[in-house]
Amino acid sequence: MTDSGKPTLLVVDGHSLAYRAFFALPVDNFTTKDGQHTNGIYGFLSMFVNLVKAERPTHLAVAFDTSRHSFRTDVYPEYKATRSESPSEFKGQIPLLQECLAAMNVTVLTKAGVEADDILATLATQGAEQGFDVLVCSGDRDTIQLVTDDVTLLYPSVQGVSQLKRYTPDAVVEKYGLPPANYPDIAALVGETSDNLPGVPKVGEKTAVKWLTQWGTLDALIENAEKIPGVVGGNLREHLDDVRRNRSLNALLRDVELPAGPADLTLQSVDAQAVRDIFARLEFKTLLPRVFEAIGADAEEVAASAPPAVVAPPPAELDGPGLATWVAGHTGEIALTVTVAGGLPARIGVATADAAAEATWSDVVASSLAEWLTGSAPKVIADAKPQVKALRRAGLRLGGLAFDPVLAGWLLRPSFPDKGLADLVDRYLDEKLPEADPTQLVPETEGATAGQLSWYSLRVAAAVRAELPAPLATVLSDIELPTLDALADMELAGVAVSHEKLSSFSAELGARSETVAQQAFAEIGREVNLGSPKQLQDVLFEQLELPKTRKTKTGYSTDAAVLADLQESHPHPFLDLLLQHREATKLRQIIESLDGAIGVDARVHTTYVQTGSQTGRLSSTDPNLQNIPIRNEESRRIRAAFEVGSEFETLLTADYSQIEMRIMAHLSGDAGLVEAFNSGEDLHRFVGARVFGVEPADVTPAMRTKVKAMSYGLVYGLSAFGLSKQLRIEQSEAKLLMTEYFARFGAVRDYLRSSVEQARIDGYTETIFGRRRPFPDLASPNRVLRENAERAALNAPIQGSAADIMKIALFRIHDELRTGGLSSRVLLQIHDELVVEVASGEWDDVERIVRDRMGDAADLTVPLDVQIGRGANWDIAGH
DNA sequence: ATCCGCACGTA
């Protein structure tokens, strides 16, 4: 009931709102384990329960279209003819949505030959006559004509389905300048592209409203069409038939014969068990209580049909031999958790599906469990790497790692930012992992113990496994888990870094940046913070009156490219000094953070985040050792501070040359590109010769630079615009370059196109080894989002395959060094480069292993070329 | 204390 005391009737267009939800919600988050897409259903129901909760209707119905065919298509066969077929992924959701609504005891109305909006119009008209306050919820603008003092339209805003705009008569007048009854007149003149109803050319909303205001009605306007001046007047006269047709089609039927009238649509409690069943099938968890709350359900029934609360079995506190007996008594997978304090094991817990046990770590526990821990008995560990490291520090090398649900969860949804066990428990079990309240000194809520964490890990593992497609399960077992093992050793090993070299360089840079800053201040006559883009904008664009540059969200850019451009067009000493200052302070900052990370063992231990990228690459943090400068001579002094450890003989660096272009050659099968790599000729020289039609020997440096930029740009989805900017050439020249390039290497373009098309169909891309990355935005109606997704989708299989290949090479080298009894060890991975610390007398063996395992990590149609370097520090070894 | 945007280092 509303304040007025009148009953409220809510009528909803199910089809149009579910369709909007379908495009608004990422499909990869809304797919059941059977592959049924549910994003439209979920989005609609979520909006629907919010709506019912907020509006408290007393009467309720949802209408659907029956098919594309209606009386409108009978009259005008072209009606909606240009509208593309709605995707099959969407159509399949409609019957399921109707099933949900039936379980919720919500009346679903359809009628052959009319559209859902005609049903809404009929119910709204009857409702208003019978004394209801009527709320119409539809995504079709034609329903604006229904608005009266008794009928309010709720229309989804562009921001999303959950935001509904309220159209009262006043709101319609405010937006369109005319009352609701006139809206179809405006629409008839303007036309509706999505319905394939062309209007009067050059007439938009503004003109239509002006005309209608002047003449009062559409009929009057048509009668006086001769008097309308200008080109638009002529257009109107020529398209009068279109206007009349539009007006007849956009009038909604208000007298459709329906099986139920407003009074029959009383809001009823939901059938709790039926809702529970269908939601379980669709894997909706959080929606259930929201439905019960918003629409109401019999409390006893809800309680009776509720599943039993899930409670972790109380873990048994055992000693070392007790734990050994416990694990020996269970066959099959056991989940394991080692809590870590100060890098060493603190507590250890194990669990099966219905029992758990745990102990405080001790030498006795270690020796009792050693055989099981190091053996091949299968173990499930969530976020295994830190635990594997702690065990290694305690002298135990874990064996039998069979599954890590955190890694598996990442493989399924690499874009998800939260990936810990707690997030998985939330997402896959719809439960909360007990967490100690960090705000309390004496926590009121206990955190989960090691045994309980194991129990949760095992259940989460089962849930994640059920969703994991076979190719991803293979990537997990054949690539990620072996890689995890290698990474643990690399992190433990660390890399020796010279504090002496760093600190003297830092002091030099500090002095230089101070000098440069003073010179810069002298140029502008005042002291500013050179590290503040905001203050710099004031100096550059106000004080020095330099031309404004590229816009950013908060002002104008002062980045290096912009400053270089300015220096060229408006030379000023301040610009160069600023660039010098930036360079010096940036280097110094990198040095300082690196220096601060040197441990008591004089080595730096980074952490590789195995779930840190969406493509399959690793990332490196605390500190990031994957972005140590190399581009200029001075910055290489930082690399020179990475030294061979005192017990070792030398560093070895090994990097793949042009691995991404080689993968491109393999995936595209382009004969020219394949030949380029098999010919042994320099890639860019070979490509340049083809593109510019000269002999390889006659390729000039300028030509080489151009094709090189083009080749690399391809991998990223570069446009002619981007290429012209990068090379500082005219767009027309860039376009010509692209045309010439593709004329010679056409299969490359064909591959890139087809790979994005395939991704649009599948919803994800796939690497050579089966790693997937979902791309829901490829179906987005938002052009920016869609085009960004297209470029990323183009790049993902290439970057991802390169990452797969490097991981395979990495763990094979790691394993072969160990099984070969060599002391040499891999220290760093920088995407396409490895740094190995070589023990005395092992160079030849190590070099061979590294070269062979990197070379045969994948069987491509082109060879994998590996460059090896040797030296006492990373700078020398890297040459 | 915490978050965001900018700028910039790497592959």
Add this chain to the structure above:
DNA sequence: CGTACGTGCGGATT
């Protein structure tokens, strides 16, 4: 209007 990352600063916010 080129992909993938992490870090540190300034500045605004709490």
